[in-house]
Amino acid sequence: MANVTLNQIGKSYGKDTAVENFNLEIEDGEFLVLLGPSGCGKSTTLRMIAGLESITTGELSIGGIRMNETDPKDRGVAMVFQNYALYPHKSVFDNMAMALKLQKIPKAEIEKRVNDVSDLLGLNDYLERKPAALSGGQRQRVAIGRAIVRTPEVFLFDEPLSNLDAKLRVKMRMELQELHKRIGVTSIYVTHDQVEAMTLADRIVILDGGKVAQIGSPRDVYDYPATEFVAGFIGSPAMNFLPAVQSESGWRITGSDLLLPHPEGLATKSETVTLGIRPEHIEVITVVADPDAWVIEATVKLDELLGADALLNLSVQGFDLLARVSGTDFPEAGSKVHIRMDPARIHGFDPATGLALSREPISER
Amino acid sequence: MKSSPRFGLYFLVLLTVVISFFPIIWLILTSFKNTAGIYAWPIQYWPDPFTFENYISIFNNSPELLRYILNSFIVGVGCTAITLMCGGIAAYALSRLRLRFAGVMMVGILAVSMFPPVSLLPSLFQNFLNFGLLNTYTGLILAHAGLFLPFSVWMLASYFATLPVEIEEAAKMDGMGFVRIFLTIILPLSWPGFVATGLIVFIFSWNEFPLALVLMTQNAMRTAPVGISLYPGEYAFPWETISTATVLAIIPVLIITAIFQKQIVGGLTAGAGK
Numbered sequence: 001m002a003n004v005t006l007n008q009i010g011k012s013y014g015k016d017t018a019v020e021n022f023n024l025e026i027e028d029g030e031f032l033v034l035l036g037p038s039g040c041g042k043s044t045t046l047r048m049i050a051g052l053e054s055i056t057t058g059e060l061s062i063g064g065i066r067m068n069e070t071d072p073k074d075r076g077v078a079m080v081f082q083n084y085a086l087y088p089h090k091s092v093f094d095n096m097a098m099a100l101k102l103q104k105i106p107k108a109e110i111e112k113r114v115n116d117v118s119d120l121l122g123l124n125d126y127l128e129r130k131p132a133a134l135s136g137g138q139r140q141r142v143a144i145g146r147a148i149v150r151t152p153e154v155f156l157f158d159e160p161l162s163n164l165d166a167k168l169r170v171k172m173r174m175e176l177q178e179l180h181k182r183i184g185v186t187s188i189y190v191t192h193d194q195v196e197a198m199t200l201a202d203r204i205v206i207l208d209g210g211k212v213a214q215i216g217s218p219r220d221v222y223d224y225p226a227t228e229f230v231a232g233f234i235g236s237p238a239m240n241f242l243p244a245v246q247s248e249s250g251w252r253i254t255g256s257d258l259l260l261p262h263p264e265g266l267a268t269k270s271e272t273v274t275l276g277i278r279p280e281h282i283e284v285i286t287v288v289a290d291p292d293a294w295v296i297e298a299t300v301k302l303d304e305l306l307g308a309d310a311l312l313n314l315s316v317q318g319f320d321l322l323a324r325v326s327g328t329d330f331p332e333a334g335s336k337v338h339i340r341m342d343p344a345r346i347h348g349f350d351p352a353t354g355l356a357l358s359r360e361p362i363s364e365r
Numbered sequence: 366m367k368s369s370p371r372f373g374l375y376f377l378v379l380l381t382v383v384i385s386f387f388p389i390i391w392l393i394l395t396s397f398k399n400t401a402g403i404y405a406w407p408i409q410y411w412p413d414p415f416t417f418e419n420y421i422s423i424f425n426n427s428p429e430l431l432r433y434i435l436n437s438f439i440v441g442v443g444c445t446a447i448t449l450m451c452g453g454i455a456a457y458a459l460s461r462l463r464l465r466f467a468g469v470m471m472v473g474i475l476a477v478s479m480f481p482p483v484s485l486l487p488s489l490f491q492n493f494l495n496f497g498l499l500n501t502y503t504g505l506i507l508a509h510a511g512l513f514l515p516f517s518v519w520m521l522a523s524y525f526a527t528l529p530v531e532i533e534e535a536a537k538m539d540g541m542g543f544v545r546i547f548l549t550i551i552l553p554l555s556w557p558g559f560v561a562t563g564l565i566v567f568i569f570s571w572n573e574f575p576l577a578l579v580l581m582t583q584n585a586m587r588t589a590p591v592g593i594s595l596y597p598g599e600y601a602f603p604w605e606t607i608s609t610a611t612v613l614a615i616i617p618v619l620i621i622t623a624i625f626q627k628q629i630v631g632g633l634t635a636g637a638g639k
Contacts, residue, residue: 087532
């Protein structure tokens with residue numbers, strides 16, 4: 001077990017920069033998720049930690065020892081690949097035993113360790129099989145087993161669940177959670193799936209174009225997104241963004257007559273702002289009791305029942321809003337409704353920099 | 366309605382097969398005819414009488430045919446072995462080791478292979494003469510290997526490109542060096558690619574004519590195509606002997622193809638990824 005430190009890590013291919021200035025201290029036993037869209041540099045970062053990619057700038061240390069030039073096999077890391085990367089011509093047992101054989105560990109011990117791990121992962125009945133004779137979930141379990149057998153200091157996961165179907169993905173996600181609780185090894189997990197990130201992570205690092213956009217707990221990145229990019233990336237369906245211009249009495253939404261009051265705690269000196277509100281923080285009001293500046297009229301353009309919830313496509317004085325409401329009783333397309341945005345849940349972003357206007361102190365940036 | 370384009374497709378396939386196989390079918394039929402049947406007018410399609418005479422007489426009259434076939438076999442096997450070994454190593458290096466100018470080198474290899482073999486003959490002959498390589502198996506094996514190496518590098522490189530890189534990366538993380546990865550991972554996984562390439566190179570070498578003609582001048586060293594082509598005498602054109610010898614020369618290639626066909630179709634990478 002070990003901590004991992006990324007100090008000013010950067011990677012460039014000629015003139016193209018894939019990752020720049022990445023600083024991160026991953027604690028011993030932590031489950032850290034690197035999250036971002038494809039091409040954001042998350043896989044490159046993981047591969048630099050693994051030693052499959054050279055590090056252009058900065059220093060990587062694992063357990064306090066500089067690892068920049070160390071061979072992948074000597075870094076004490078084990079990796080689980082998206083497409084499993086099992087040796088197709090070797091049995092499950094040999095797949096798991098390979099690293100140990102190469103380390104010249106005595107046969108009896110190899111057998112014991114592989115058997116222990118296959119017990120843990122429920123692979124006992126498949127040890128003699130070739131990977132081709134396994135299901136996708138079983139293959140991924142072998143790939144994880146191959147990593148565990150080596151008793152690494154750090155686990156690296158490169159989108160390990162992406163090749164599985166939706167149902168199996170949920171099951172494996174829970175298994176991974178349980179596994180991490182049980183063996184507690186430092187884990188770095190790359191994904192573009194925010195649900196995996198939210199459910200698995202102690203901390204999430206959100207990457208945007210090779211740069212860190214935010215580092216924080218799942219709660220933090222959801223409640224207090226540090227940038228407009230993070231706000232739009234975390235949460236499904238995505239946050240509504242409304243460009244607005246500041247005026248005496250409040251914010252006027254661009255391209256509409258709607259004037260919203262200043263929500264408390266959101267202050268900006270600039271003239272313009274991008275307001276953000278998540279679909280789940282807009283509610284449909286049936287009875288308008290007291291006059292409330294946050295209640296506005298809207299027309300339902302489209303209603304989509306998801307099951308427990310429903311999505312309402314709303315048209316509000318010249319702009320569109322998406323609201324997520326309870327699926328049991330909701331207005332149908334064409335009806336006129338009153339909606340209320342929760343002022344405490346309104347986010348503001350600087351349109352020029354994309355940075356959040358402070359509402360609460362943001363943990364790290 | 367839906368079946369009509371299918372029908373058209375099958376018709377075209379059948380037409381192609383008949384046209385391309387016609388010379389071979391004709392060759393086989395001819396080998397079972399007697400001389401009268403070959404020159405009969407109107408054309409005799411089915412041999413009448415159907416005779417094995419030609420097959421018996423060819424072993425009596427031209428026993429050197431077996432020697433020709435053996436020579437072809439030795440040269441083919443040697444050339445295939447060298448081509449696969451050198452081609453495999455070169456293709457792996459060029460496709461996976463992230464060499465600088467790998468693309469340029471691949472194009473260079475292709476460009477070199479574009480010279481017509483005949484243009485190489487004079488200098489090849491002179492050099493082989495100096496090194497004493499004329500009329501030796503080593504000589505023709507080297508010449509053929511040089512001729513077909515570019516093809517095998519390209520074939521194998523494109524096969525390696527279909528193998529998922531992650532398997533090699535996983536092997537790297539397990540602690541293998543690149544030589545070990547090549548021997549224990551790449552070779553077993555690209556077995557079908559090697560078999561396919563080897564088979565094609567073997568057939569190329571078996572059929573190769575100009576180099577074999579010039580570099581092997583002694584009768585005992587001739588390869589099958591050269592030997593058979595020299596059957597016609599000054600006044601006679603012994604079609605029955607030529608067709609029979611050609612059919613016999615095709616047989617070893619057919620057998621080898623039949624043996625390895627399963628391996629080509631095998632596809633060992635199933636199960637590596639999704």
